[in-house]
Amino acid sequence: MSRLQVWARDLGMGARFAFGGGREGWIRTLLTGVGVGLGVALLLISTAIPGALAARYERGDARSTMSSERADAPGPGTLLIARIGQTYRHKDIEGHVVRAEGPDAPLPPGLTRIPGPGEMALSPALDALLKSPDGALLRERLDARVSEVVGDPGLVGPGELLFYLGSDTLLKNGPEDYRVERVTGFGYDADREGLDPVLMLMVVVTFIALLMPVAVFIATAVRFGGDRRDRRLAALRLVGADSRTVRRIAAGEALAGSLVGLVLGSGFFVVGRSLVGSVSLQQRSVFPADLDPAPWLAVLVALAVPAAAVAVTLFALRSVVIEPLGVVRTARPSRRRIWWRLLLPLVGLGLLVPLGGRGNDHGRFNQWQVGGGVVLLLVGVTVLLPWLLERFVAKLSGGPVSWQLAVRRLQVNSGAAARLVNGIAVAVAGAIALQMLFAGVEGDYTRSTGQDPGRAAVAVMVNRDTQTDLDDLAQRITAMQGVTRAVPLTSAQAAHQVPATEETVQVTIGTCDALGEVAVLDSCTEGDAFVLTGSPAPVTQGQGLYGATAKPGDELFVGNVREYGSGTGTADRPAPAKWQVPAGARTVPSRPDPTGELRSGLLVTPSAAPKEIGDFPDARIYVQVDESRPDALDRARNAVFKADPFVTAMTLRDTKEAAGYSSIRTGLFFGATAVLVLIGGSLLVSQLEQLRERRRLLSSLVAFGTKRSTLSLSVLWQTAVPIALGLVPAAGVGVGLGAVLMGMAAQPVRIDWASVLGMTAAGAGVVVVVTLLSLPPLLRLMRPDGLRTE
Template sequence: MSTLRAWARDLALGARFAFGGGRQGWTRTLLTGVGVGLGVALLLISTAVPGALTARHEREDARSLLGATEAAAPGRDTLLIARIDQTYRHLKIGGRVLRAEGPDAPVPPGLQSVPKAGEMVVSPALKQLLASLEGAGLRERLGAEITGTVADRGLTGPAELLFYLGDSTLPAIGPGEHRIQRITAFAGEPEPRGLDPVLMLLVVLAFVALLTPVAVFVAAAVRFGGERRDQRLAALRLVGADSRTVRRIAAGEALSGALTGLVLGAGFFLVGRALAESLSFQQRSVFPHDLDPSPWLALLVALAVPAAAVAVTVFALRRVVIEPLGVARTAAPRRRRVWWRLLLPLAGLGLLVPLGGQDDEHRDFNRWQVGGGVVLLLVAVTVLLPWLLERTVGRLSGGPASWQLAVRRLQVDSGGAARMVNGIAVAVAGAIALQMVFTGVEEDYERPTGQDPGRATVSVLMHMGTESRVDALAGELAAAPGVVRAVALTDVQAARAIPADGQSVRVTVGTCEALREVAELGDCAEGDAFALSGGGISPTGEPLTPAPGERLYAGNITSYGMRELPAEKPVEWTVPAGARTVRPVVDPFGALRDGLLVTPSAAPKNLGSWPGAHVFVQADESRPDALDAIRTAVFKAEPFATVTPLRKTSENSSYTTIRTGLFFGAAGLLVVIGTSLLVAQLEQLRERRRLLAALVAFGTPRRTLGLSVLWQTALPIGLGLSLAAGAGLALGSTLLWVTGRPVRVDWASVLALAGAGAGVVAAVTLLSLPPLLRLMRPDGLRTE
């Protein structure tokens, strides 16, 4: 018989044992399939994530105004459109206001037609929010009638909040206007989405750190039921099978469990994909149809998992002597050697260390080199833990009965205990490394703004052409619920001659109360003017800050006379003779001003659309809805005004997205970790059913057996988390060296991550206690 036919025959016989070996046979296969299936489901989701992100970006690019085809004059196919994004109770809401200038105006993706004046088309998630009690304030703000919903092809995800508002009064493009666009088609070219090398390193690290524990779990799951399998293999040797045959039969059993796991994993994936529409994290969500794994990646998973099952089983039996009367594993195993286990972390460091020492301008990371180095360092945890556990329990003796039972069990089979906690140890090591790298590069992507939220909660920037209403808007905001005060400032550009050629002077106009936000005024009354100190000297030797009584030109001092823009003639203005010099202070927005400060009656008049105006608003922090009241008042008065909350720090959007994706992955990984550990624990208890029942029958207290199970879990997980902490610190330090950042350890985060791993194990142990109590009953001595 050829080797191929022998393998086929023996694998088929192993499959018959797996599915036809009675209740114990199919129970063991089902447990193996569940463990493998959970890992396969997460692998399939991981392979589908890149496609889902690409689909989100394509739909977002299809409606983008960046790169949209624009027109200079109204026509049959032109559309006026502007962004009026909103924020409501920390929810980001995308908004567009539009007006069709002709019957062939382009329709935004997901809409059937351009909404008419007073009509509003919203996303399903926003429609649900507006219909709820929670959305009462937002209904008051938007006010328009909902006439339709945006289809899926016009949304990035099912949880996106988006509206399109029709407005017949939307003005045509004015001088220097950048908010309103006249387009004939939406973006035809996708927006470039590049990541800098450090962010790319974070992406690679996140994927490797999340997927390596899954691979470890799959490798451990195919070895469920090892002790019962060895008994059957000994029986096969008794009826004449040779050692190679029984190994192939064992591989057939493992292959059956792996194939069952593939089927269950596909089912788990389909269930998870169906639930994806109802899941949202920080307003990021995906449509179920977007979670479509790449065919070649799915094929790779389908081939790799069964192959790994066979390889792991054959590798595990390499030193097991299966004889007709028993298995040599029941005797004392050979002591594990450590020298080859140390080669893995050394090889990982050898791949990562050469990537360090480069300057930021020329820094670039080989993704495969980084991924390989991280994998080797994480896998080193799985090969070092069995050796560490064997050396530790081999020196333990004495203690209470529960402790002795646990230690003896670990001394007999330390490998099984190590396999059970290997996955969580790898996950904790990867999480610690990720935390260190995110903390190390945080300053590059979370920077201080210099803004002072204590002096102003928001800054409202006026839409061009509406600056004359800034004082009226400030009055309306001051009267809004929850507003402490609102002060308006208008900025005017002035120069000694036109065109200014860069020698312009900033003139800030406001009431005395408003001007005190930017300078130390002392006495101030309407009609006063001030010159800010520290203005410097121009290249011609003149002071940049004009002197009292000097004549200036204000308004359109740079574009006057240019053909491509409507000409608005600048006005002549004389600096008030009584202007005093005062010292500037940093305003709430974080800017230190120069130039002139004047009260409204002393300011230049008839400037047209050239001033810039904004309002600083201070809200009552004791009222949780004060900020929303401000936004509602601004939207009703000036829909195009930009409301900017003042914050002490700002975050890079790509950095935030990667961190959010990591939270998604970590949440899924924790579910797999806990479920797989529970399955492994139940399988181990099921194998020891007769032993547990016999101990109870001989008078062993149930409390002692329960504590012994707890010790059998606590000791390996304690060693595993200690090893994981060391490996995570080493990996994190190496990656920080690679990125050129100083090594800093947030010990609180390290302890929190280790505690999370211990908490998962504690929860699994508690959930396994009820089955343990049932297994201690006398009927556990029954055999077939």
């Protein structure tokens, strides 16, 4: 018989043991399949994420008008469209006003017709929000009749909030009216820039840190029921099988379990994909159809998982002597050696340390070198833990009965306990390293906006072509419940001569209370005027003075000073008006307004302001709200939208993240959530498998009078001790890896101990929850009838 035939025969016999070995055999196979299946499902989801993100970008580009063909005049195939994005309870809503100028006007993707006046088309998520009790305030704002629901081709994700509002009054007032676009089609040919070296480093480390726990759990799952399997193999040795044969049979059992895991994992993936459309994290969602792994990656998973199952099984049997009369593992095992366990993380450091200090200035990092170094460091956690646990429990003795039972169990078989918590340790180490890396580079990818949300929660930006009266709008906003203050400011442009050939003078008009937002005023009464000189303190965030200034008594032209000469004008655009700066104007220093802008020029109260200012390019209302009234902001936004949909209510924020950095953080959030679910599910399966293995022992102890509370506590100690020990090297490796990664990103090493402790506590919390969930099955197993056999 050829060697190939021998392998096929022995592997087939192992598969028959897995499926036809009675109740014990198929239960072990099922547990192995579930454990492997959870890991396979997450691997398939991970391989599908890049394609899902690409599909989101493609649909977003398909409805964009950034590079669409424009038309200069209305025609049968033109469409007017203007963006009017909204915010509702910290959720961003993408909105557009549309008007068809002809019968062949292009349709936005996902629509069957263009909404008419008083109609709007909604995304399914926005439609559901408006119909829900939570959308009551939003219904006051978006109260048009729903003409249709936007189809999937017009959405980047199923959870996107989007609407198209029809209008018959939308106009484009000449080429300079940039708020309204006249397009003949949709579509945007994006030419996106690649990620810089540090961001690419973060992507590589994130994928490795999220997938390593998956690999560890798969390796753990294929070793379920190892003790019972080895006893069966000893029986085979008794009937004449040699040691190589029984190892091949064991590999066949593991192969069968991994194949079951592939089938179950595919099923888990299909079920998870069908449910993913209802999940939205940080307003990011994907369509189930987009979560489709690349064929070659799916084939790679299908081949790698069985191969890894066989390799892990053969590796686990390297120190097990299976003899006809039993398994020589019940005797005291040889002490684990430490030298090669330290070698792995040292080699990993050796790969990563030479890359230190490169940052973004020395080209891209070698991804294979980075990946190899990170993998070796994380694997170092899994190989250090068994040695550490063995040394620690060997010296324990005494204590309550539950403690003694737990310690003795760990002394007899510490390897199984270490395998149980290896995945948690790897996940915690990777999470700590990622947290340090993200915190270290945050300053490079998060910039300060200069805005001050403490002075104003919203800045209402009134467009130059709007017909809305600024003071009237401010009064409407102030009348809303929860609004404490609404400060309007109007700006006009002035010049010493027309047409202006140099920088213009900014004239800001407002009450004394409003002017105090842009200047340091010692006193102010109606009729005063001021000349701005600059901030009394150094200005940061790149802000500075701009524009020209004027002196008290100067004669200025106010209005459209760039376009018209003196004495010219039209009905729509009147000529600039003459105005003299009040002779009593005082000089005052400017201060950044709530949006961070530092103004120059002149400040005047309404009675001293020019009577005619023409078209004004800038008018704002700074709105403060009572933070204890959560709906105050949305009531203010409702008032703004009712007054004019084109008036922008900009929420002020301290900082703004770069798009690439924000996307990676979002991906990490998705991945960490999935890994957390996998950790909990796999740990629960592992715990149940170990309890099933000890069912007869637990039943014997109960039959001899051991209290169930004592046994329950012993199970808790058996989990708590390895977890406590496992989190120590996990935290150490995580901090070390994080420090090396920060050095590679050319950042000073800073350890956020609160985050380290938080990640460690999260890992411990998952284990505590899983242990509590395993108590009901434990109580069922602790019955005297568990001694019954057939």
